[in-house]
Amino acid sequence: MRRVTVEVFYSQTCPNCPPQKELAKKFEDEENVRVRMTDVARKNGRAKNHGVRAVPTTVVDGPGIQQKKGFKGVMAEEKLETAIEVARGEKEPEALENPGILSAIRDRIT
Secondary structure, three states: OOOEEEEEEEOOOOOOHHHHHHHHHOOOOOOOEEEEEEEOOOOHHHHHHOOOOOOOEEEEEOOOOOOOEEEEOOOOHHHHHHHHHHHHOOOOHHHHOOOHHHHHHHHHHO
16 A cells, blocks of 8 residues: 655744644554655745645645645644545545535535
8 A cells, every 4th residue: 555645834933833743743653654744944845846835734645636635724633534544545535525514504404
């Protein structure tokens, strides 16, 4: 199985970056998951190549994803876990789509 990569782009001055870095580190010990931390001040070219314009941004890549997926801000643990499962090919990419509040309400009343 090909490795899944979780890359967190952060800045030393970003108050929201430490929680996202800690969240990503929780998945370091999972089989075939590589976690990478990239300081945008030191690796600005890498950030530009990934289209990173805000920090924290978490990019997830793996065999189950046709194009790398980027997530801005601090993610919920469940969302990062789902992104890793999609990247592994264990779940369909649609699992990452946010149905929104209207869909949630519609599901409850139907």
